[in-house]
Amino acid sequence: MVFLRETPQQPAGRRADTEAPLHRTVLGTAALLAGLGASTSPSPLIAQDDVVLDTIAPPERAFYFTRAIYSGFRRGRFGSWSVDFPKADRQFVIGLRHLTNIDAYAFEHPVRLDDPRLRQYPLLYALEVGYMQLTPAEVRGLRSYLLAGGLLVIDDFWGSREWANFESEIRRVLPEFAIEDIPLDHPLLHAFYDIEEIVQVPARGRGVNGAPTWERDGFTPALRGIHDDDGRLLVVINWNTDLGDAWEWADDPWYPLPYSNFAYQLGVNLIIYGMSH
C-alpha cells in the first residue's frame, strides 16, 4: 500500500507556515490550539494511490515530524499507524514551533519503514504498535534506520497484550538489545522541560467525569527505552499513555489541560533530545 499526500505541493520551505511570536508556554499553546477549534479539524488528506510518497530529499527544513507507516492490523482509516493522523501531527508541530525555535516543517510527514529515504528523517513517531505486524522489508528498514542513528518514539499502546505484540515485533528489529525503564533523571526528561513524573495521558473521553485514564490492563504509564552497546537511545517507548490524543485534542475544551500540558512537555523534550543525542 502506497500513499500520496494531498497537501499543497509548493516547496516545503516556502509554505505559509508563519509563526505567531507569542504563546511560548505549553498552556499558551494549548489555549491557542483550543482557539483554532474547527479550523484545525482533519480533512481527508490521505488517499490510496500507486504514487510514491513525496518525501523531500535533501530535506530543506531542519526537522520533519515523521510518522512511521507500518504494516499491521486494520485500524484507523488506513491502518493502525494512522490513528490520530494527521491532526495530532499538525497540532503537535504547531506547539513545537511555538514553544521552541526549531525550524520545523509545519505539516504531517508520514514515511514508510521500507522507504530508503526514511533515514533522512532521524526522528520517527509510531503509535498503536499493539497492532503492528512488520514485513521483512520493514524490519530491515527500521533496523537500518535505528542502527544508523535514528530515534523511534513509540506511543499510544495499552496493556499487556499490546505490549506483547510490540515486544515481539521490536525483537525482530533489535533482538540484541534489552528494553529498560528510563529513569526520571535521564537527560531526555530535562532537555527542555524538567519532567519529574510520568503522567498517564488518557485518550479523548477518558480521565474526565470520573472515567479512568487507563485502558485495558494498562493501569500504570511507563517510559522505557532501548539502548545500543554504546548507550545510545534507539527507541523510546511510551506505554499505557496516549500523547497523540492529547496533541490531537488540545483544541478541545473538554480535554483536560494538564494532560495536554504534559503531552506537549514530553513531546518537546523528545524532539530536543532526539536532535541532540
Next chain:
Amino acid sequence: MLERLFELLFKYRPVVFERGEFAFAPPWPAVVVLVLAIAVAVPAVLLYRRTGGRLDRRDRIVLSMLRVTAVGILGFCLLRPMLIVATVVPQENFLGILVDDSRSMQITDGGDASRAERVLEAFGSPTSPLVSALAERFKLRFFRFSETARRLNDSTELDFSGRRTDLGRALDMARRELGGVPLAGLIVVTDGAENGASGETAQSILQLQSDGVPVYTVGVGDRRYARDIALRRASAPGRVLAGSAIAVDVELTQSGYGGTDVELVVEDAGRILTTTPVDLPRDGDVTTARVHFTVDEPGPRSLRFRIDPRDGEAVTANNELAALIVVEDRRPRILYFEGEPRFEVKFLRRAVQDDEHVRVVVLQRTADEKFYAIDVDDEDDLVEGFPTTREELFRYDGLVLGTVEASFFTHDQLRMLADFVGRRGGGLLALGGRRSFAEGGYAGTPLADALPVVLERRPIEGDSFFAPVRIRPTAFGATHPVTQLGTADDALEDRWRSLPALSAVNRIRELKPGASALLEATGDGFDDPVPALAYHRYGRGRAAVLAVQDTWLWQMHADIPLEDQTHETLWRQLLRWLVEDVPNHVTATADVDLVESGTPVTITAEVSDSGYIRVNGADVDARIVAPDGSESSVPLEWSVQRDGEYRATIVPNQDGRYEVHVDAAQSGAPLGADVMYVESGDLGSEFRNAELQQDALERIAEETGGRYYDLGSVETLPEDVSFTESGTTVREERDLWDMPILLIALLAFLAAEWTYRRQRGLA
C-alpha cells in the same frame, strides 16, 4: 682547452690579463712612431686614390683600410705594449690551504676514487706537483675544517669524518691565524656542501674582501650525481593530537632513475606506519610526495622517512630523513554553539563521542533566551548562555558556530569571537545555515573580518536560497589531512564522488586573499564550483567555514552503509585539525628541533595572560633535561621585537633527546608552562645536498678576487696565485708586442690586401 688556445695566441694566460695593467713603453718617442706610421700609410692611401682603371670607389676604400690596419698593427708593436702585473716575491708570502675534512668528502663520484682520495693526491703530499709548485713560491700553511677548523701539520691528520661543514668559520679562523703575516691568499679545497650553523660565511667573505685577501676555491665532486635518490626535506607538523591524521610533504629529487617507481616508507621507532608509492621525477627535478599516516603513541616521536637504496647510488645516506613530531595526549575543548536544534548537533556529537582527544561541549539555543548545555564540566557552565567575557570563551580551544543570527550577539561578543581567533589563537569553524554568514546578518561585523570568505550583502528579505550541492575536494584539499576519508589515496576521489548531495542555504562565492578551499561545492545553482570548506590564518589562529547545513546526511542517507565511517572520520579530522596547534598561555618552540650535535638552537616562548594578552614583563625560564639526565636552567629574555616573545639559545652537545620545560610567571604568579623537545645526533647532514656547490664556490672566489678551479684545472693555480696584490709583491713588465696574434693579424691583413689586388688585376 680554451685557456690553452688563448695562451697560444696571446702569449699569456687570461689571469695575467685580468690582473695586469696595460701600458706602452716605446723605445722611441711615441711621436716618432706615429710619424713613421703616417709616413707609410698616407702614400699608400694616396696611391690607391690615384689609381684609376678597374678600381671603383669601394675597392679603393677596402684596400686603403687593409693597408692602414696593417700599418696600425705594426705601429702598435713599435709602441711596445705591455702588461704590468704584481707578482709575489718568492718565499716572502704565506698561503693558507684549507682542506674540507667533513664526511661528504668520502663520497665517490666522478670516477673510481673518492673525493678525499683525489684531494689527497693533489694536496696531500709535499712532493705532489701542485704542492711543490706552490711551495716554490709561498710558505704554505695547511688547515682542516669541518664544523670546526684547526692547523694541520700533516695530511695524515685528515680523516674526513666531520659531521658538518662550516666554511665561514674556517675562513675566519684562517684569516685570524695568518693575520700577522704577509698573506697572498687562501686556497679552499671543498665540495662546498655547507651545513654549518654559524651562518658566518657571508660575514667572513666581507672581512676577506676588506683585507684584500683573495680566496681561491677548488671544487671537488660532481655538480650532479650520475645516479642518486635524495630526500631533501620533510614538512611535518610540530605537534599533533594522538591518533590524528598527519600529512607530511617530503621533497625528493633524483638523477639516473627518472620514471622509476619507488616506495617511500615512514617508520616510527622501527615500526612501519605507512608506505607510499612515488613516481620519481625527471633528473634534477624536485617532486613532493605527500604521505598520510596516524601516530597513536603520545610523546615525542622521531619519524624516519626513507626510500630503500638502489643499485649504483652515489650516496645512500640521503635516502633517509628524520622529523620530530610531538604527539600530544591532551583533549582540547571545543564549544559548539548552535542557534537552533539541528540534527547536525546530534551527529557531530556522535561522530566525536569516542574521540579521546577532542571534547565537544554543546550549547544549543532551544527557544528565545533558553539554552540547552550538553557535556559541560560543571552544571553552572554556560548556564547564562553564550559566554560574555573573554576569559570564559578563551577557555575553549575551538569554537563551532552553528546557525545563529549576528543580532543574537552584542557587538562586544562579535569582537570577542574575532579575538578568539586572532588573539587567543583558537580554531573557529562557522557552519552553514539559514542564520549563518550574510543570511544571518554577519556582513560588516567583526566576525566577518575573521572569516576566510567574502560575505555578500544581506539578501533581500524573503529571497531564500536552497541548493542541493555535491561536495568534492579541491586540488589543494585532495592531499590535506582533513579530506582523507580513511580510504587508499587512489580511491579517495571516487569516495568523495559517491557521497550523497548535501544542501547549502548561504550564498558564498568568493574566498578572501590568502584563504584556501579544501572542499568545493557544485550544483545546479552554480556556474562554477564554490567554496564548501575553506580556511585561512587569522592572527594567531585559524578560521574556517563549512558552508553546508547537513553533513549528517553522510551518516543517515540510504546510500551510506551502516559500517561506513565517512561522517565520523571527516568530523574527527576536521575538529582535531581545528585545534591541534592552538596555543596555550605559554607556547615554546625551537627554530630547529632536529640538529647535529653542537648546533645552537634558539628557543622561543610566547607568553600571554589569562585573557591571552601578551606579557612582556614575565619571568621565563627553561629547565633543560639533557639525554644523560643532567639538568640546567636558562633564562629566556624578552625579544623586544614582539610582545610576549622570549628567547634563549642552547647548544645540545650530547646525542639524544633534550627536554625543555619552559615556565613563565609574573610577579610570582604562574602564567603557564610548556614542554618542547630537541633531538641532537648524527643526522647525516653531510650527505644531504652534498653535490659540488660550484656556483657558491665561484661566487666566493669572485667576490674576494680569487678564482675557481676544479681538480682538473688546478695545475695553473700556483702561477695564478702569484699574480696578487696581497702580501709582499713586486711589479713585473710582460711584453705584448710579440704576441702571436699580432703577427697573425698583420700577415692576415697584408695577405688580404694582396689577394684583393690580384682579383682586381693590380698584382
